[in-house]
Amino acid sequence: METHPDPIDLLSSALVGREQGFVELRLHRKRQRAVAVEKGRVETAQSTEHTGVGVRVLEEGTFGFASTDRLDVASIRRAIDQARAAARASARLRTRAIDGMAPADLARGRFEVPGFAETEARSLDEVLDLVLRTEARARAGANQVDSASAAYSELLEEKAIVTTDGARAWLRHVRPELRVGAVARSGGELQRGSRSVGVTGGWECLFRATSADGLADDAARIAVDRLRAGYPEGGRKRVLLSPALVGLLTHEAIGHTVEADFVMSGSCAAGKLGQRVASELVTLCDSGASEYADGAGGTLPVDDEGVITGRTPIIERGVLTGYLHNRESAAHFGVAPTGNARAWEYQNEPLIRMRNTYIEPGNSSFEELLAGIEDGYLLDGPANGQADANGEFMFGTQEAYRVKDGVKGPLMRGVNLSGRAFDVLDSVDGVGREFRWDLGSGHCGKGQPAKVDAGGPWLRCQVLLGGRG
């Protein structure tokens, strides 16, 4: 925040004379640098900035929100007044007053996730070289690869959060990601392969597990292999899910259903606290920290209500133990906030969102897990996913391998899988010991986007596959 020496002072000054009730001010500076290349041509080389102040008030039992892109005291005060007026306008028709904001461990001071300064200082030349080289490598990956693309982006975020009840925090973090795609052709048939990586941190973190060249090679290989791959059979199958798909499972099947706002609307997790909902091999958490391995894409030391984040157990040894809360839902349930309130940009109000969601590692080796499948599939390569109120989830995979008598067979085309969340977790009979974050690229959507991550170990369970008949 270069033009104002201290954004916390700016927000604090704007609050003077307007301290009554609950007021939350968030100055959010968001910059993005992005380069995209397809088939050797630069499609975009861009930098964007969107900065402003979001104002949320709790007045007469309801929330009002306003925002301004003008960083001066008068404009912020006008936004506070607009937010109050909006809250009063809707308070007259609200059925039940909001319980208030739960007391919390509110952040004061400066918080920084490593990697910001290093990434900000990196030259565009270096970024362009990375993207051009990666795209070229994917395109050269095999004769059948007809086209390739690579896209790099980095989100540099700086925030100041001041509330009337004591938060005075400043934080910054950077989230870079690289996505690679390849299209292979055989006759009239086209098949696509893709790989991506995204983290919270610098490039050292981004490429710690897989190099850009490795991503390009994988994308090309998947595209070519899929040309000659068959389709899996549909039906209920025993499967071995990769860490990336375990991440999708935790995020889609469980994570959304335990967001407390969804619970209050009646999701399938409502009323199940203390009940066994999964195999006792399963311990599932959401965390603002990057547990087990650095750089998880949803890492967040302080949430957008100024609450210090931490590890939030959701399922412990098969028993549902907690929901994900903001300060409003925590007050309703009489618990401490978990630091899950997140806003995409200054113009957005904080919503209950996941951060880094995962299943804790177990004791089995990959080989032991594979050996336990008599007739099923090994699945890898995440695609999109979605959860339903009744716990029915679906998510897509890019790669499926038939497993017979514990032996992995050839690649088959990706398939979507589905099931009831708690039924699938109850079917878990093997949890691997190696852990990986693997869902840090892309976004979760819930009215607003959010950068999240998810992961875990290899996991064996039973799901419904949508194959070709």
Added chain:
Amino acid sequence: MSAPQSAEQSAAQSSVLRPGDERERLRARCRTAVERAIDAGADEAEACASANSGTSVQLEKGDLQLARVKESESLGLRVFVGGRIGFASTNQASSDTSLAQLARDAVTLAKLSPVDPSAGLLSGSRIDPRPFLDQPRAWDIGPERVVDWAADLLGRIRAFDRRISVDQGAVNFGRGSSAVFSSIGADAAESDAGLSASLFGMAIDGDEVGGFDSRGDYARNAEGFEARLERLAREFGTTVLANLGTGRAQTYKGAVLLAPAAVLDLLVEPLVGALSALAVQRGRSAMAGKLGEAIAASAFDLVDDPTDPELAGATGADREGAPAVRTPLVEAGVLATYLYNARAARIEGRASGTGHAVGGPRGVPGIGPHALVLGPAKPSDEGQLDFGRDELAPRLGRGLLVGRFSGTVDPTSGDFSGVAKSARWIEAGAVTGSVGETLIAGNAYEALRAIAALSSRTALLGGRCRMPWALVDGVSVTAG
């Protein structure tokens, strides 16, 4: 980031301008940005700006959750220097100084990029807004009225059936203007204002939680909006209540009946992605080389119609200021055209695109349609939620009805796999009940040719497009 402003400057910019005045202000900002870019060394430059404001009332947990007033403004600047592209965008460009900095940033980015011989703009001309985008009818609507509509919508849901839970929803009023100006003649600006409403939720009956559904509507005219809210509440309520009591479908391969939302997701969106001229040029489109060929059943007529004022995407000019006109994409099953923006047109040496540059000031223009209409442009009768089901289910006889599709469609191969949501089982041409945990799989491009019938009327999907029901053969259904 710009320097802090005075309170007087802020106050002056807070008042609501009339549409014409706002457009002229944005055009002037764009013109200045382009001039600064040329000053900074650009050969060609294009600026796009938008200013938006409005009120949104969020519904959550069955109540009014939050009322939000919003104001935002952005400007994006695309420059070309010696066949190199650079783009910069900001919401902090209120002064000439900050515009000059933005121009320098864009030119710096361009100078670092590699040369692309086809990079550049297409020449343009002044385009005046369509009448309904010149003086929008719903320009002045206060926050109190939006709150009243939101409470009205919730009241209608509660009155419909107390088992319905609205997890999220909103009633929104938005108004805004946009402008595009380039150094080689593009000059277009228009204003728009509209109301929208959305509902997302499920029905809960005792211990049973039904599958969710989402519905939305959009109108450029406040008159009659209450009646639209009534219809939205009724359609949403009817669907989520019918999602209770799910039974089991049967596994088979054959025909399925797709509701309009599933037609859009499974058939139309993959096809439209494949019609991007850039996708064709880059070798990732299954429609490459198929101009003039039959790609779908003969009943399939797909048009992009930005002249239709009932559709939210209606516009007179695209993101690059080129004319946006009614464009047949597929006629009687035969592929009629690809979609072009300036970049795709220049790669082929065309003098003009097809007016399908899309996006806003925050990124470089993409390619896409504005307002899709599939099949006959005859809307369904008011209150006839299941018009196409009643028309086509007898032809299906026995099988699956897909209300929504929750899954993955690979736009390159056309392969799809996912869950049939708000799904029903049909026996002897009539719905016997709701079914859950049912997956469908197939290929979207093969499905286009396997369309056995489209309904004679279309549904307006959230103001985005008009889609019919479709009976499609050759789909694999896996029951859980």
